[in-house]
């Protein structure tokens with residue numbers, strides 16, 4: 249939990265950063281940024297266009313091809329150290345902007361502000377210590393022995409497209425390892441949360457020596473702006489976090505020029521609660537996790553698989569937690585759940601709950617707007633039981649404070665239900681017998697699994713999805729290598 253030095257709604261910088269210049273779009277068009285906790289306009293952001301994106305990509309291309317950025321490791325280390333210090337200085341400002349544009353409760357902003365700032369330092373050190381030239385030994389060939397060396401080289405121009413749920417964290421996670429590895433970057437933040445991106449641009453321009461063109465931020469309200477980045481032939485790689493539908497569009501757009509693509513997409517993760525689990529530990533936490541980010545988390549275990557032998561007991565524990573959950577003003581440190589990001593998102597969440605009930609699910613609690621919160625896009629924590637594993641609510645990502653409970657009879661059946669999904673991002677297992685829980689975890693077709701609340705997620709370990717949840721990894725040694733190509737050089741063995 250964080251100590252907050254300053255509070256109150258704060259607008260971010262309106263401008264984007266292209267080729268070293270903080271600027272508005274030509275003509276000066278802007279779009280409104282809405283505070284989801286009040287439904288009021290909190291300020292504006294410049295409405296960048298496809299032309300602005302083309303200029304930013306051109307600047308990044310030039311900076312990669314014509315400057316020493318990609319070859320000067322010590323200079324990159326210097327710049328990212330400056331960036332880390334600058335983020336530290338701007339920490340409270342970034343936190344207030346985050347709460348203003350996302351509605352994230354102040355009490356849980358640590359993982360969205362402190363963690364990514366620490367990660368800048370991590371990537372600077374990791375990138376400095378990385379072995380860019382590795383001797384791969386002598387190999388027999390028909391023409392005699394050849395020594396091979398592997399030279400890790402930056403991919404080139406990286407386009408980073410980010411979503412609105414954890415904007416500052418993902419802006420950092422998608423760009424800092426790319427920069428440290430020697431790439432140049434164009435960041436396109438989500439239109440609902442432009443300021444976490446524009447402030448990053450302002451800080452780079454005003455408080456670091458990162459050269460013009462190496463890092464660009466293009467803010468715009470049209471999806472075409474992100475689409476232009478993902479299709480531009482001058483871009484070598486796209487790194488993206490967001491919905492699976494947009495991920496498919498980005499893959500297709502990059503196909504023409506065979507872009508390297510790193511995708512972290514949707515999830516419908518399952519939490520298998522085994523019959524020997526400690527329900528009093530596992531289930532209040534399961535309910536809490538569904539609420540703290542208003543359910544707007546891709547790794548949220550939103551399907552709870554309960555053994556039929558302890559079904560009613562499990563539902564009662566989660567219902568009690570959700571009925572008493574502190575929802576409201578994100579600036580009040582007593583609240584753990586804020587609003588949904590927008591009216592559209594809340595309508596989508598409530599629509600999926602209505603459909604679930606029509607499909608035969610039982611509404612245990614929630615399903616509407618909290619009575620004491622008529623203003624702001626708030627949603628009641630919602631528990632649905634008796635969910636059909638094939639129904640829409642069990643198959644589609646909700647991105648709201650909604651849990652779908654599914655009963656099962658045997659471990660095998662639970663594994664089959666968990667794997668009955670187009671997604672494979674995360675999973676969770678709770679159980680008293682750790683070996684049994686581990687066996688179940690290895691059978692889940694997902695990129696990551698948490699056992700008994702011990703999180704899989706962190707900067708030191710690879711994170712990525714299987715099936716339609718993504719391609720490639722963030723974090724860990726794997727997450728850095730994503731931004732490098734491995735060039736093998738064969739040479740005489742002397």
Ligand code: ADP
Nearest residue numbers: 410411437438439471474475478490491494497
């Ligand atoms: P949501 O639907 O919840 O807004 P998305 O996955 O569509 O989430 O959006 C995530 C990011 O992808 C945003 O920055 C958005 O502007 C961008 N985006 C949307 N459509 C496209 C597209 N066709 N190509 C590239 N980026 C896109």
